[in-house]
Amino acid sequence: MTTTAPNPAILAAPVQQGRSLWGDAFRRLRRDPAAVACFLVIGAYVALAVGAVYWYPDFLETQNYSERNLPPSADHWFGTDVFGRDVLAKTLLGARVSMTVGFMANAIAVPLGLALGVLGGYFGKWIDDLVVWLYTTLASIPGIILLIALKYAFQGIILFEGTFIELNLSGIHGLYIALGVLSWIGTCRIIRAETLKLKSLDYVTAARASGQGRVRILVRHIVPNLLHLAIINFTLGFVGAISAEVILSFLGLGVEVGTPSWGTMINAARLDLVVGRWWEAVAACAAMFVIVLALNIFGDRLRDALDPKLRI
Amino acid sequence: MSDGAANTTQGSAPAGNEILAIRDLKTYFPVRRGVLSRVHAWVKAVDGVSFSVQRGKTLGLVGESGCGKTTVGRTILRLIPATAGQVNFDGQDVFALGRSELRALRRRMQIIFQDPFGSLNPRMTVGTIVGEALTVHGIARGRDRDRIVAELLERCGLSASYVRRYPHEFSGGQRQRIGIARALALSPDLIICDEPVSALDVSIQSQILNLLKDLQEEMGLSYLFIAHNLAVVEHFSHEVAVMYLGRIVEKAPAEEIYRNPKHPYTQALMSAIPAVDPSRRRSRVVLTGEVPSPLNPPPGCAFHPRCPLAVPACRRDVPALVRHEGCEALHTVACHRADEMRPGMLLEHVNKGIVAAEPA
Numbered sequence: 001m002t003t004t005a006p007n008p009a010i011l012a013a014p015v016q017q018g019r020s021l022w023g024d025a026f027r028r029l030r031r032d033p034a035a036v037a038c039f040l041v042i043g044a045y046v047a048l049a050v051g052a053v054y055w056y057p058d059f060l061e062t063q064n065y066s067e068r069n070l071p072p073s074a075d076h077w078f079g080t081d082v083f084g085r086d087v088l089a090k091t092l093l094g095a096r097v098s099m100t101v102g103f104m105a106n107a108i109a110v111p112l113g114l115a116l117g118v119l120g121g122y123f124g125k126w127i128d129d130l131v132v133w134l135y136t137t138l139a140s141i142p143g144i145i146l147l148i149a150l151k152y153a154f155q156g157i158i159l160f161e162g163t164f165i166e167l168n169l170s171g172i173h174g175l176y177i178a179l180g181v182l183s184w185i186g187t188c189r190i191i192r193a194e195t196l197k198l199k200s201l202d203y204v205t206a207a208r209a210s211g212q213g214r215v216r217i218l219v220r221h222i223v224p225n226l227l228h229l230a231i232i233n234f235t236l237g238f239v240g241a242i243s244a245e246v247i248l249s250f251l252g253l254g255v256e257v258g259t260p261s262w263g264t265m266i267n268a269a270r271l272d273l274v275v276g277r278w279w280e281a282v283a284a285c286a287a288m289f290v291i292v293l294a295l296n297i298f299g300d301r302l303r304d305a306l307d308p309k310l311r312i
Numbered sequence: 313m314s315d316g317a318a319n320t321t322q323g324s325a326p327a328g329n330e331i332l333a334i335r336d337l338k339t340y341f342p343v344r345r346g347v348l349s350r351v352h353a354w355v356k357a358v359d360g361v362s363f364s365v366q367r368g369k370t371l372g373l374v375g376e377s378g379c380g381k382t383t384v385g386r387t388i389l390r391l392i393p394a395t396a397g398q399v400n401f402d403g404q405d406v407f408a409l410g411r412s413e414l415r416a417l418r419r420r421m422q423i424i425f426q427d428p429f430g431s432l433n434p435r436m437t438v439g440t441i442v443g444e445a446l447t448v449h450g451i452a453r454g455r456d457r458d459r460i461v462a463e464l465l466e467r468c469g470l471s472a473s474y475v476r477r478y479p480h481e482f483s484g485g486q487r488q489r490i491g492i493a494r495a496l497a498l499s500p501d502l503i504i505c506d507e508p509v510s511a512l513d514v515s516i517q518s519q520i521l522n523l524l525k526d527l528q529e530e531m532g533l534s535y536l537f538i539a540h541n542l543a544v545v546e547h548f549s550h551e552v553a554v555m556y557l558g559r560i561v562e563k564a565p566a567e568e569i570y571r572n573p574k575h576p577y578t579q580a581l582m583s584a585i586p587a588v589d590p591s592r593r594r595s596r597v598v599l600t601g602e603v604p605s606p607l608n609p610p611p612g613c614a615f616h617p618r619c620p621l622a623v624p625a626c627r628r629d630v631p632a633l634v635r636h637e638g639c640e641a642l643h644t645v646a647c648h649r650a651d652e653m654r655p656g657m658l659l660e661h662v663n664k665g666i667v668a669a670e671p672a
Contacts, residue, residue, distance in 0.1 A: 018477030202431035
């Protein structure tokens with residue numbers, strides 16, 4: 001075994017394209033039937049949630065008193081509600097609320113947790129103390145109470161009034177913002193711990209030894225090795241956000257009154273159950289059950305596929 | 313060079329041809345306790361180490377896990393702040409360098425790691441890993457960089473067609489070669505090899521050692537070769553220093569230390585080298601106990617609690633690293649009984665069943 005002088009013939013050999021960890025994870029997911037099935041379910045929910053507004057543009061205005069409280073039938077698969085509206089339409093419109101809240105809450109929470117976790121873990125000292133203080137303080141207050149308090153505080157506040165990006169915090173916007181700024185703790189903890197581990201790894205030491213700056217190491221060596229955790233947290237965080245929306249809407253603190261959502265459906269069906277009108281509650285619960293199950297299984301499979309430890 | 317550490321430097325080769333000179337290096341880690349994180353104690357990981365590496369030569373630094381050899385390597389590279397002492401690299405005081413001077417120095421001193429799995433970023437291609445430093449130092453970009461990377465890979469016994477592949481697609485030995493290629497990218501003068509073969513199969517170990525040896529001859533590299541195994545260092549080093557608990561206990565040219573080990577600890581390590589010829593198998597001295605904690609080192613000679621030959625003086629006084637009777641030039645030992653020590657004496661002593669001198 002000796003070194004050889006550069007051999008032009010070998011240098012000219014075709015470059016072999018390697019498979020990155022991302023590509024590898026994608027391939028594993030594609031070959032995993034459970035992951036594919038769950039992904040299709042999630043995709044279907046998104047498609048239906050997007051489609052629902054176009055199929056039922058004037059849902060709220062439609063009232064049909066001749067068709068009130070009908071049980072499931074060929075015309076109305078999921079039956080009708082107290083105003084004679086189709087429960088299927090209502091469930092699909094509810095999916096829209098859930099998917100929006102789930103996506104937006106995590107779009108706020110995960111980047112926030114990622115940024116704070118990385119900064120605390122990497123730079124240490126007072127920055128870390130601040131981050132740890134922040135999340136331990138937040139975590140010491142029961143989540144649902146904090147959420148309700150924040151949602152109350154948002155009532156009636158309209159951000160950027162009169163502009164293109166006007167946000168009415170009383171409704172769904174306030175809901176996902178409140179959820180987002182409160183649910184980054186889990187992501188932050190995991191990211192901070194992983195950052196602490198990564199920064200002592202040899203490849204980071206090698207980068208320091210070759211004169212790379214702190215910011216470059218952070219961007220090139222630390223963050224790319226954390227992104228998979230952010231993605232997993234995004235998927236699993238969806239479940240929490242969807243449940244929180246349902247609970248808050250059930251309590252009357254979620255979306256604006258009248259907006260169809262699974263929480264408001266379950267709330268409305270509370271009294272119906274006593275007189276045997278089960279279909280509205282069952283439709284909402286079943287819709288939620290399926291998406292939560294699909295997200296959980298998919299998140300789990302995603303975690304397995306993205307774990308770099310399995311590949312080195 | 314002739315400062316307070318005169319004792320420890322006695323017997324060193326004349327300066328001038330040394331690329332790296334270390335004087336009385338100390339690296340202590342604070343142990344913080346309590347709400348206010350006050351410094352409660354110090355772990356003396358490296359406690360007054362001096363040695364030098366000759367240009368184009370290899371110094372083997374040997375010792376058990378936890379004796380501070382890795383810390384020595386990282387302190388020299390300023391990856392860990394030193395507590396005291398001096399590191400001179402080619403006439404420059406490493407600890408006095410400013411930011412930009414340090415960056416320039418990084419091109420000349422590189423490191424190879426023990427763990428071939430943790431030392432390569434799993435999300436980067438081999439080409440990026442090897443070539444990154446070239447970009448950072450503004451040496452080469454684009455096509456130029458690709459060409460240099462391809463040459464480095466070939467030189468380290470890898471195919472240049474691997475540039476677009478990822479670390480997880482390689483074996484431990486191949487990954488170690490990638491690590492070596494990365495260290496060579498900046499054409500350094502000195503490479504600190506931090507147990508580069510400890511995590512590899514024996515057959516791969518020799519391949520990597522041969523590669524390092526060839527590179528040394530071709531490029532005139534100097535190595536600080538850290539290992540916990542004297543057998544690995546035997547055929548590789550020009551000079552060997554044995555470390556125990558943050559200090560060097562014996563230092564000599566390689567042939568001399570293998571022919572005439574003076575320190576009981578060195579003798580114990582020697583007896584642990586497996587012999588190739590079964591008829592010449594040596595019986596071994598098995599040291600009992602663990603390396604004491606550097607947080608609470610024993611008084612006197614740090615080795616005395618495990619030394620079968622310890623005498624009362626060993627418990628009291630720290631022996632200096634000096635040249636003794638019957639030693640060649642450049643052979644220094646830190647042992648109170650070095651004058652009477654003969655090769656194999658520890659073994660005879662243990663075989664006679666004399667476990668240790670009576671307690672003081």
